[in-house]
Amino acid sequence: MSELAKVFQNKKAFIGFVVADDPDADSTVKNVVALAEGGADLVELGIPFSDPVADGPVIQEADLRAFKVGVTPDKIFEIVAAIRKETTVPLVFLTYLNIVFKYGYDKFCARCQKLGVSGLIIPDMPYEEKGDLAPIAAKYAVDLIPLVTPTSGHRIEKIVKHATGFIYVVSSMGVTGTRNTIKTDLHQLIQQIRQYTDTPTAIGFGVHTPEQASELGAIADGVIVGSAIVKLVAQNGTNAAPALKKYAQEMKAALPVLSAE
Amino acid sequence: MRQPINEAKNDPKFQKELTDLLNNYANRPSLLYHAKRMSDDLGGAQIYFKREDLNHTGAHKINNVIGQALLAKRLGKTRLIAETGAGQHGVATATIAALFGMSCEIYMGKMDTDRQKLNVYRMELLGAKVHSVTSGSMVLKDAINAAMQEWASRVDDTFYVIGSAVGPHPFPEMVRDFQSVISREARAQILKETGKLPDAIVACVGGGSNAIGSFAEFINDPSVQLIGCEAAGRGVDTDQTAATLERGSTGIFHGMKSVFLQDKFGQIDKVYSISAGLDYPGVGPEHAALNASGRAQYVGITDDEAVDAFEYIAKTEGIIAAIESSHAVAYVEKMAPKMRKDQVIICTLSGRGDKDVASIAKYRGVDINE
Ligand SMILES: Cc1ncc(COP(=O)(O)O)c(C=O)c1O
Numbered sequence: 049m050s051e052l053a054k055v056f057q058n059k060k061a062f063i064g065f066v067v068a069d070d071p072d073a074d075s076t077v078k079n080v081v082a083l084a085e086g087g088a089d090l091v092e093l094g095i096p097f098s099d100p101v102a103d104g105p106v107i108q109e110a111d112l113r114a115f116k117v118g119v120t121p122d123k124i125f126e127i128v129a130a131i132r133k134e135t136t137v138p139l140v141f142l143t144y145l146n147i148v149f150k151y152g153y154d155k156f157c158a159r160c161q162k163l164g165v166s167g168l169i170i171p172d173m174p175y176e177e178k179g180d181l182a183p184i185a186a187k188y189a190v191d192l193i194p195l196v197t198p199t200s201g202h203r204i205e206k207i208v209k210h211a212t213g214f215i216y217v218v219s220s221m222g223v224t225g226t227r228n229t230i231k232t233d234l235h236q237l238i239q240q241i242r243q244y245t246d247t248p249t250a251i252g253f254g255v256h257t258p259e260q261a262s263e264l265g266a267i268a269d270g271v272i273v274g275s276a277i278v279k280l281v282a283q284n285g286t287n288a289a290p291a292l293k294k295y296a297q298e299m300k301a302a303l304p305v306l307s308a309e
Numbered sequence: 310m311r312q313p314i315n316e317a318k319n320d321p322k323f324q325k326e327l328t329d330l331l332n333n334y335a336n337r338p339s340l341l342y343h344a345k346r347m348s349d350d351l352g353g354a355q356i357y358f359k360r361e362d363l364n365h366t367g368a369h370k371i372n373n374v375i376g377q378a379l380l381a382k383r384l385g386k387t388r389l390i391a392e393t394g395a396g397q398h399g400v401a402t403a404t405i406a407a408l409f410g411m412s413c414e415i416y417m418g419k420m421d422t423d424r425q426k427l428n429v430y431r432m433e434l435l436g437a438k439v440h441s442v443t444s445g446s447m448v449l450k451d452a453i454n455a456a457m458q459e460w461a462s463r464v465d466d467t468f469y470v471i472g473s474a475v476g477p478h479p480f481p482e483m484v485r486d487f488q489s490v491i492s493r494e495a496r497a498q499i500l501k502e503t504g505k506l507p508d509a510i511v512a513c514v515g516g517g518s519n520a521i522g523s524f525a526e527f528i529n530d531p532s533v534q535l536i537g538c539e540a541a542g543r544g545v546d547t548d549q550t551a552a553t554l555e556r557g558s559t560g561i562f563h564g565m566k567s568v569f570l571q572d573k574f575g576q577i578d579k580v581y582s583i584s585a586g587l588d589y590p591g592v593g594p595e596h597a598a599l600n601a602s603g604r605a606q607y608v609g610i611t612d613d614e615a616v617d618a619f620e621y622i623a624k625t626e627g628i629i630a631a632i633e634s635s636h637a638v639a640y641v642e643k644m645a646p647k648m649r650k651d652q653v654i655i656c657t658l659s660g661r662g663d664k665d666v667a668s669i670a671k672y673r674g675v676d677i678n679e
Binding site for chain 2: 097099105108120146147148149150151172177197
C-alpha cells in the first residue's frame with residue numbers, strides 16, 4: 049500500500065495546505081509542524097508558479113510572498129529536509145507541470161522519494177503529458193494524485209481507474225478559495241468515482257468550516273483545506289503556527305470518527 | 310472536443326455553412342495585392358500582400374472565430390468566451406456572437422484594455438462584456454489564464470473560442486485548419502497571377518495563427534521559404550521582448566508542450582512588445598516543430614523596426630497595417646532588396662492598423678487627444 053493510502057486507513061483524513069516559503073522558509077517548517085501537531089493527517093506544500101491557473105487570489109498572493117523571498121524548487125527541497133527533522137507527517141506537493149518538467153521529471157521524483165514526499169498534485173497537467181511523467185513517478189513511489197471535477201463526466205473512469213494515493217475531488221468549479229455553499233452533488237460524484245476504484249477520495253476547493261468538515265467527511269475519505277489556512281498565514285505572518293495548530297484541531301475534531309473494525 | 314471537431318470537418322453541411330459565412334459575411338477570398346511601389350522602392354523581390362486586413366472586423370481572427378462559433382452552435386452552446394490581446398480576436402468573437410445571437414464575454418489584460426481602448430468600446434458596442442484582467446502581468450497570457458479558469462468553471466453552456474494556434478490538443482490543429490484558408494487562397498492566387506510558387510512567405514507570429522494559416526499549404530513545397538516574425542520588443546537580447554523562438558526553451562504551459570520564454574526554474578517570463586497581439590510568452594507547438602526541423606525560420610523584429618515599417622507601408626502603399634503585421638513588413642523590407650526582381654514574397658497583412666494609430670502617435674510623442 050502506498051504511503052498516502054495509509055493516511056486514510058481507519059480514519060477520515062484532514063489535509064492542510066500551505067504555500068512553501070510563505071512568508072519564509074523557517075515559518076513554513078513551523079507551520080507544517082503545527083498542522084501536524086493539530087491533527088493534520090497529510091500536508092500539501094504548494095510550489096509557487098508564475099501562472100497558477102487553478103488558484104484564487106488568496107493563494108496567488110501567498111505565491112507572490114514566496115517569490116519575494118526567492119523561492120525555488122531547491123529551496124523548497126531544503127525546507128522539506130528541515131520539516132523531516134521535526135515530523136513524519138506525510139507530504140505531497142501541489143504545483144504546476146512546467147516546474148517539474150524544468151527540474152527534470154526523474155531528478156524531481158528522485159528527490160521527492162529521498163525526502164519523503166509521497167505524491168504530486170498537478171492541476172494543469174494535460175492528460176497526454178501524464179504518459180511521460182507517470183512511469184517515472186511510479187519508479188520512485190511518488191503517487192500522481194488525479195483531480196476529478198464536477199464536469200469530469202464521462203472522463204471519470206479514465207481519470208481514476210489507475211489512480212494511486214488518493215483522488216482529489218474538486219468540490220465546485222472555479223479556482224481555490226473559500227466558499228460558503230457548495231452546490232455540487234458530491235455524494236453522487238463520489239459514488240461515480242467508487243464505481244471504478246477503491247482509492248480514497250478527499251474533497252477540496254472551498255472547504256473551510258468545521259461544519260463542512262463534518263458534512264463532507266461523511267461523504268468522502270478526507271477533506272482538504274487550502275485558502276482558509278493560507279489566510280491565517282497571511283494574517284499572522286511569521287507567527288502563524290499557533291493559529292494553524294488550533295485550526296487543525298478544530299477541523300480534525302469535526303470529522304466523523306470511523307468505528308474500529 | 311476531438312470527436313465533434315472531426316465530425317464537423319467531414320460534414321459537407323458544416324463546410325458549406327463555413328464557406329458561406331467566410332465569403333458572404335467576412336468578405337473572403339481576401340485580395341492578394343501586388344505592392345508595386347514598395348517592390349520598386351526596395352529594388353528586389355516582387356512583394357505581394359495577402360490582405361487579411363480587408364476582412365470584416367479587420368483581421369485574420371474572424372476566419373477562426375467563424376469556424377469555432379459554428380462548432381459551438383453545433384454543440385448546443387449559447388455563450389462564447391474568449392481572451393484577446395490587441396482586441397482583434399475579441400472583436401471578431403463579439404461580432405459573431407452578435408450574428409449568432411449568443412452571449413459573449415471577453416477577457417483582456419488591463420495593460421491591453423488601456424492601450425487598445427477603441428477595441429474595448431467596439432466589443433461593448435457589439436454587446437459583449439469585457440473583463441479587464443488584473444492578475445499577473447495583465448497582458449495576453451493572463452487573459453488566457455482567466456478565460457481558461459472561466460471555462461473550467463462553466464462548460465455547460467459555454468464555448469471557449471481560443472484566439473490563436475495555442476492551448477491543449479486539439480486546439481492548435483483546429484485553429485490552423487480554420488486559418489489555412491489564407492494559404493489555400495494565396496497559393497491559388499499566386500499560381501494564377503505568376504504561374505509559379507512564391508519564393509517566400511512572411512507572417513508575424515504571436516501565438517502563431519495567421520502564420521501557420523499562411524504557411525500550411527506551402528509546407529510541402531520545399532522551395533518556398535517560410536519566415537515567422539516575432540516581436541523582439543526592445544531587442545532580442547533584452548528582457549523586454551516576446552521573441553519566444555529566439556530566446557525561449559521547451560516547456561509545458563497552457564496545456565501544450567512547446568517553446569516558452571521562462572526562467573531556469575520554469576517560471577513563465579513577463580514579456581513585452583509594443584504590439585498587444587504579439588506579446589505572448591509562448592508559441593503554438595507546430596511553430597516550435599517547424600523551427601526545430603528548420604523548415605521555417607523565425608526572426609525577431611524590434612518595436613522601432615515595426616513602427617518604422619508601419620509608417621513605411623502607409624506612405625508607400627497607402628495601407629495602414631496593424632502593428633502586429635508591421636513586424637512582418639519590417640522583415641520584408643530587409644529581405645526583398647537581397648532578392649532578384651523575378652522572385653516573389655507573399656507577406657500576410659494579418660490586420661488593419663486603425664486600432665494602433667493612437668499608440669503609434671504616442672510612440673512618436675505626438676498628442677492626438679482632442
Ligand atoms: C492583427 C493581428 N495580427 C497578428 C496577431 C497575432 O496572433 P497570431 O500569431 O495568432 O496570428 C494578432 C493578435 O491579436 C492580431 O490582432
